[in-house]
Amino acid sequence: MKSNHESTDSIPFSPVPAPPDRHPGNPFVGLRVAITGGTSGLGLALVRELLNRGARVAFVARRRDRVEQVGHELPDAHGIVGDVSRKEDIHPITMQIVGGLGGLDVLINNASDLGPMPLKLLADTECEEFERAVATNVFGPFRLTKALLGSLSASAREGRGAVVINVSSDAALNAYARWGAYGASKAALLQLSRIWDEELSHEGVRILSIDPGDMDTPMHAAAVPDADRSTLKPAEVAACELGDAVAAALLRRPIVQEVFA
Amino acid sequence: MIVANQPVQRPSNAKVLMVDARGSIKHHVRSELVNLFRPGDVVVANDAATLPASLSGRHGRTGRSIEVRLAARASLDEVSQFSAVVFGEGDFRTRTESRAEPPTLNPGDQLELGPLQASVVRLLNHPRFILMRFAGSSREIWEGLARHGRPIQYSHVPTPLAVWDTWTPIAGPPVAFEPPSAGFALDWKMVASMSARKIRFGTITHAAGLSSTGDPQLDALLPFAEPYRIPRSTASMIEHAQASRGRIIAIGTTVVRALEHTAAIFNGFVPPGERLATQRLGASSRLRIVDAILSGTHERGSSHYELLRSFVDDETLNRIDQELNAHHYRTHEFGDSVFLEKADKQMQSADQPSVAA
Numbered sequence: 001m002k003s004n005h006e007s008t009d010s011i012p013f014s015p016v017p018a019p020p021d022r023h024p025g026n027p028f029v030g031l032r033v034a035i036t037g038g039t040s041g042l043g044l045a046l047v048r049e050l051l052n053r054g055a056r057v058a059f060v061a062r063r064r065d066r067v068e069q070v071g072h073e074l075p076d077a078h079g080i081v082g083d084v085s086r087k088e089d090i091h092p093i094t095m096q097i098v099g100g101l102g103g104l105d106v107l108i109n110n111a112s113d114l115g116p117m118p119l120k121l122l123a124d125t126e127c128e129e130f131e132r133a134v135a136t137n138v139f140g141p142f143r144l145t146k147a148l149l150g151s152l153s154a155s156a157r158e159g160r161g162a163v164v165i166n167v168s169s170d171a172a173l174n175a176y177a178r179w180g181a182y183g184a185s186k187a188a189l190l191q192l193s194r195i196w197d198e199e200l201s202h203e204g205v206r207i208l209s210i211d212p213g214d215m216d217t218p219m220h221a222a223a224v225p226d227a228d229r230s231t232l233k234p235a236e237v238a239a240c241e242l243g244d245a246v247a248a249a250l251l252r253r254p255i256v257q258e259v260f261a
Numbered sequence: 262m263i264v265a266n267q268p269v270q271r272p273s274n275a276k277v278l279m280v281d282a283r284g285s286i287k288h289h290v291r292s293e294l295v296n297l298f299r300p301g302d303v304v305v306a307n308d309a310a311t312l313p314a315s316l317s318g319r320h321g322r323t324g325r326s327i328e329v330r331l332a333a334r335a336s337l338d339e340v341s342q343f344s345a346v347v348f349g350e351g352d353f354r355t356r357t358e359s360r361a362e363p364p365t366l367n368p369g370d371q372l373e374l375g376p377l378q379a380s381v382v383r384l385l386n387h388p389r390f391i392l393m394r395f396a397g398s399s400r401e402i403w404e405g406l407a408r409h410g411r412p413i414q415y416s417h418v419p420t421p422l423a424v425w426d427t428w429t430p431i432a433g434p435p436v437a438f439e440p441p442s443a444g445f446a447l448d449w450k451m452v453a454s455m456s457a458r459k460i461r462f463g464t465i466t467h468a469a470g471l472s473s474t475g476d477p478q479l480d481a482l483l484p485f486a487e488p489y490r491i492p493r494s495t496a497s498m499i500e501h502a503q504a505s506r507g508r509i510i511a512i513g514t515t516v517v518r519a520l521e522h523t524a525a526i527f528n529g530f531v532p533p534g535e536r537l538a539t540q541r542l543g544a545s546s547r548l549r550i551v552d553a554i555l556s557g558t559h560e561r562g563s564s565h566y567e568l569l570r571s572f573v574d575d576e577t578l579n580r581i582d583q584e585l586n587a588h589h590y591r592t593h594e595f596g597d598s599v600f601l602e603k604a605d606k607q608m609q610s611a612d613q614p615s616v617a618a
Contacts, residue, residue, distance in 0.1 A: 016494040078400060091424040092407035095310070095435040099403045102338065103434065147425075149449075150308050150433035154464055157494040199449075202456050 016159045027161070027250045028053035028243075032101040035059045036084050036144065037111030038077075039066040041217030042167065045239035046108060047077055053243060058097045060084065060111070084111050084140030085132065094147040104151040105160050106246055109141035109189075110167045114223050115181025122180035130181045137185035141166050142192060149205070156204030161250040165242065166193045168209040179223075206249050212238040275446070277555070277598040278584060282605040284577045286584050289600075294555070295451050297600055300459040301507035303498045307441035307515045308464035310432035313410030313424055314439075314471075321371030323364040326350045329374060329393070330413055330438075332471045333485040337436050337535060340399045342382070344485065346474045347389045356416045357475025363389050375409030377402065390479055413439055413471070417593060436488075437469040442594040443513030443556050461502070463495035467515040467538070472563070483564045486539045489519040496533040499550065508552040514568045517551045518542060524549040544570040553602045558585055558592045572601045 033050050037043035038059025047059045051074060058078040061067050071079035078100040082093040098104055113136035116129040145152075145164050156162035171179045172186035193209035200207060214220060216232035275291035289297065298304060314331040328348040335342065349361030366389065370381040382392040395402045412427045429444035431452070455462045467489035474480055499520070502509055511517045522538040523531050529549045540546075541564065548571055559565035561582070569578065581599060590597040 016497050080404070091428070095312070095407040096400075096403045098310070098433060099340070099407075099435050100400060147428070147432075150310065150429075150431040150464075153431070154308055154433050154466075154492065157463065158492055159494070199453075202453060 016157070026054060027247050028055045031055040031106060031160075031250075032104050032155075033057050033106040033108065033246075034097045034101070034104055034148075035108045035110055036140070037061060038079075039063070039070045041219050042212060042215055042235045042238055042242075043108075043110045044070065045235035046110065046242060047074060049236070049239040049243050050246075051076055055106075056101055058100050060093055060097075084109075084144055085113070085135035087139075087143065090140075090143045090147050093144065097148065098151050103155055104148055104162075105155045106163045106165070106250075107145060107148055107152065108165045108167065108242075108246075109144065110165075111140060112137055112167065112219065113182075113185075114219060115179075115185075117222055119178040119182075119223060120180075121178055125181055130184075133181040133185045134188070137182070138188045138192065141189060145196070145207070149200075152205050153200075153203045161252075162203075162205040163246055163249045164193075164196075164205070164207045165246060165249075166190075166207065166209045167242075168193075168211045170211055170213075172209075172211070182223075208245070208249060210242060210245055212242055275597055276588070276590060277446075277600050278558075278581065278588075278590065279600045280573060280577060280581060280602060282602040284573065284580075284604060286580060288584075288588060291446055291598055294446060294598075294600070295454050295458065295460070298455065298458070298460045298510060299508065301502065301505060302510055303461045303463060303502040303507055304455060304510045304512060305463050305465060305495060305499075305516050305520065306429075306431060306444050306447060306512035307437075307467045307469065307519075308429075308431045308433040308444075309437035309441055309466050309468060309515075310429075310435040311412060311424070311427040311437045311440045312406060312435050313412050313427075315411045315413045316374040316377065316406075316409060317411070318372060318374035318377075320364050320366075321373055322367075325364045327363050327372070328352070329372060329379075330471060330474075332390075332438055332474070333487060334436075334468060335486075335488065335537070337434065337466060337468060337488045337490055339488075340395070340402045342392065342394045344385055345391055345393050346471065346476075346479065347391060348475075352414070357473060360475055366391055375405065377405035377409060387476070387479055389476070390474075415594065418595070431464060433464070434466050436466060439469055439472050440594060441467065441469045441513050441515050443598065445595065446555060446598050447512065461498045461507075463498045464492070465495055465516060465519050466490045466492075467519045469515045472565070484518070484541065486537050487515070487518070488535060488537050489515070489522075490535040491519065491523060491531060491533045493533045496531050499531045509550050510553045510555065511551045512555050514542075514554070514556060514565050517548070517554055517568060517571075520550045521546070521548060541567065542571045543567040544575070546571040548572070548603055551603070553600065555598055555600050557594065558590055558596055558599055560592065569599075569601060573604050577604065 033055045035046050038047045039061040060080045060082050062083045064081045067079040067081050080096045082089040113133045115133040152162040169186045171183035172190040190209045193207045197207040213233050215235050215238050216229050217235050277289045277291040279287045316329045320327045330346045331343045333344045347363040349363045368383045372379040378396040379393045412422045427440045468487050470485040518538045
């Protein structure tokens with residue numbers, strides 16, 4: 001698990017003391033969390049993981065049948081149909097998240113677009129394919145976070161903590177051939193996270209970019225169909241690590257660095 | 262005044278007219294609003310996001326087209342039951358005053374509003390003001406409102422408002438029926454610069470209701486009872502300011518209504534919690550908490566204008582109106598602002614009975 005931010009303890013911000021902790025050591029009890037791309041892969045594993053830890057979870061995905069299927073399996077989760085790459089969907093999604101959960105403490109921007117499938121060299125990538133990746137991987141998290149910032153900063157002032165996790169990739173840092181649309185858009189998301197975190201530190205809102213590593217998910221299978229699955233991290237393991245990262249951010253501890261293999 | 266007819270929340274040339282406690286008037290650019298605040302002040306805004314409260318649909322019994330405008334609710338967590346004003350055929354391009362009457366509404370009538378099903382619970386002392394109840398789970402109702410609802414439109418704004426036009430930058434819980442528009446003056450840079458200057462910024466959540474129904478009888482009932490929540494952090498900021506003689510500055514009339522409602526119950530204290538504001542503020546109201554207000558420019562006779570009379574006397578309000586006209590201020594939701602410090606009563610002569618002690 002890689003985090004791009006280390007200076008977590010220098011926040012000149014003084015919320016009211018947190019309410020009495022009825023569950024010491026478990027910051028997830030009653031925590032209000034929204035997860036995009038929540039019906040498959042890491043997103044679905046996160047919905048399960050955070051529900052298990054005691055959080056109240058809303059999840060967003062494009063396909064109604066999948067949202068209903070997950071909602072049937074996990075009746076405590078609040079399913080929302082919406083596409084973060086569409087500008088018109090952002091406020092309806094936001095309203096359902098904040099209305100359904102009564103506020104928001106943690107947003108996990110997990111929905112991602114790989115770009116052209118199968119992966120292509122940049123020179124073969126259509127502009128529209130690149131635009132679609134940027135719409136999902138950059139503008140989606142930007143718009144959704146911006147629309148939810150009022151709720152997140154209110155949560156920070158109340159001492160509940162406020163954390164946005166933008167799910168990143170090592171393709172944001174390393175130049176992998178044929179990963180141009182995805183890698184370039186994830187690099188933009190990484191820099192967006194770093195700048196926004198800097199700007200919002202005085203509001204007590206953390207914006208973190210986290211790379212969960214190569215996971216055994218439908219998305220990875222689509223990108224690398226012949227991958228040796230035994231070398232990939234199960235989504236459940238990544239979700240558990242990401243849950244720990246959220247807990248660390250909420251408790252304002254530096255996140256433990258792991259070397260990504 | 263000029264009608265602000267574009268949904269531009271923060272035009273770079275927005276203005277603010279300031280009236281100090283002695284009644285003297287100055288003009289400022291609104292981008293420098295933070296200069297009107299002082300270290301130790303607490304600035305409180307309403308962080309309600311605006312519901313798309315206009316729902317088009319059909320009246321089941323007659324099949325006629327209707328528009329339902331959600332107007333108020335009993336608590337911030339209520340999602341099933343709303344009071345609402347019903348209009349007949351037509352849309353926002355017609356002034357509310359000239360809209361067609363809806364069909365006769367009876368308890369039990371079904372209202373088909375896109376994906377939402379609702380029924381009339383009862384009439385609220387007026388043929389087109391109803392208590393209504395949505396069918397379905399809260400998840401279904403939220404989805405229906407979010408996808409089918411449209412922001413309440415203004416006939417003076419020629420292009421339809423999108424939802425994002427009606428949300429202030431700090432918008433959080435979607436509980437307001439019209440925008441808490443004084444908050445359009447805020448941006449995150451201003452919030453950051455407040456904390457750099459030791460000016461504390463807090464929020465309340467107040468479900469601002471409809472500002473106009475197009476019916477004089479109904480408008481006379483405004484504002485409706487409005488639920489609000491004062492969070493612990495804001496209550497603590499106010500308590501600290503009271504102890505250290507810092508000022509409490511309200512961004513908008515809804516903040517005044519909420520804080521003064523709580524203070525009236527708790528004898529000048531403002532504990533956190535959710536309550537229902539029922540009072541109307543006007544010339545005879547005594548303000549216990551709020552020292553100054555940032556507000557839009559409001560038309561004489563509106564409930565917002567009445568509330569400003571609790572800050573300054575009628576002579577000052579007349580002078581404000583003259584200045585707003587002379588300096589071409591823009592009125593309505595997307596217009597310019599006024600910043601009024603509560604009149605220092607000792608400064609005023611004894612022959613101004615319109616100001617209550």
